[in-house]
Amino acid sequence: MNDTRADRPLQIAVTIDDFVLWDGVPAVDDVSPTDTTRSVAKTLNEYGLTGTYGFSHTYRLDNEPEHMAAFDAWAEAGHHLGNHTHQHAPLRWMSDDAFRNDFEIAEKYIGHLIEAAPSKYFRYPMDMSSGSERRRGEVEEYIGARGYRNAPITSWFSDFAFIVPYFRAVTLGDKEFQAQIRNLHVSTAVDMLYRHADTARTLFGADAPLIWLVHGTPISRDTLAPIFEAFLERGVEFVTLDEAMKHPMNFGMPPCAESFTNHLQRFALAAGIPKPELDLEQLGEIINFAPIPGIDTMSTYEEGLFKPLAKRVGAEYDWDWS
Ligand SMILES: [Zn+2]
Numbered sequence: 001m002n003d004t005r006a007d008r009p010l011q012i013a014v015t016i017d018d019f020v021l022w023d024g025v026p027a028v029d030d031v032s033p034t035d036t037t038r039s040v041a042k043t044l045n046e047y048g049l050t051g052t053y054g055f056s057h058t059y060r061l062d063n064e065p066e067h068m069a070a071f072d073a074w075a076e077a078g079h080h081l082g083n084h085t086h087q088h089a090p091l092r093w094m095s096d097d098a099f100r101n102d103f104e105i106a107e108k109y110i111g112h113l114i115e116a117a118p119s120k121y122f123r124y125p126m127d128m129s130s131g132s133e134r135r136r137g138e139v140e141e142y143i144g145a146r147g148y149r150n151a152p153i154t155s156w157f158s159d160f161a162f163i164v165p166y167f168r169a170v171t172l173g174d175k176e177f178q179a180q181i182r183n184l185h186v187s188t189a190v191d192m193l194y195r196h197a198d199t200a201r202t203l204f205g206a207d208a209p210l211i212w213l214v215h216g217t218p219i220s221r222d223t224l225a226p227i228f229e230a231f232l233e234r235g236v237e238f239v240t241l242d243e244a245m246k247h248p249m250n251f252g253m254p255p256c257a258e259s260f261t262n263h264l265q266r267f268a269l270a271a272g273i274p275k276p277e278l279d280l281e282q283l284g285e286i287i288n289f290a291p292i293p294g295i296d297t298m299s300t301y302e303e304g305l306f307k308p309l310a311k312r313v314g315a316e317y318d319w320d321w322s
Helices: 033-046 065-076 096-115 133-145 160-172 175-204 218-233 263-271 280-287 297-313
Strands: 010-017 053-055 080-082 120-122 148-150 210-215 236-238
Touching: 010 033, 010 175, 033 065, 033 218, 065 080, 065 096, 080 096, 080 120, 096 120, 096 133, 133 148, 160 175, 160 218, 160 280, 160 297, 175 210, 175 218, 175 263, 175 280, 210 218
Parallel strands: 010 053, 010 210, 010 236, 053 080, 120 148
Antiparallel strands: none
């Protein structure tokens, strides 16, 4: 493989997921999902990114209807919404009927906002294709018949791993920790963007427009502007999701995989080349940052989020981080 690693102009379509964050992940008391969403939406507009697609599950609206204000604020700021299912469970954890039902519950909550977007997009929870070509094919047919296309992720930076550490740094009131982890968030975003870009170039022979993901979290609220500045300094050009979707890397389908991988990583797996990902050492530094006993990053996800989710949808818990 040629080492093409260099800062260079790239096209990216920004997408923001789960600005109403998953149930079971801690949040600082005085920060509401609606406040965070408003702030993220405003920053996007300041960078000329009006019309950014957001994909947020709708599960928390069942018990906390006040979070509908976050979806409304997103749309009012000029951004678009896609369907990301209701419960945010991997396809493999649900029957076909349950998955479709879940999609339709999300539509009941936010279908009117999805309809207002110029194109209707669906994003699989965690971008997981869940291992079965037949099952994914059926989902693709189902969403296609309803006028949707899959909006995959072709660049991410494991930003989920920063959410709990940032919560801890804020809870500790440690400004130095907060600044350090924000800087790490920005540098990791840049590093991983170019790792994905290099993989795309190796696979497709030229740079391809990447569909970039960050979650709508408090740390993103506080770092989105510096991330965009760092991207722009390196010659990044922002494009719309519709524009990025014209490239076969994004509209084509890599073979399914059960692993926790994004769309581009699955192309890499199929081609037998290393997938772009954080080194374990980097990931370890992030998840262990600003420790507080009893608020461990991975146990928060496993015990607070994934195990209750598996139980709720009647699946056996089989999460594999690798
Ligand atoms: Zn999601």
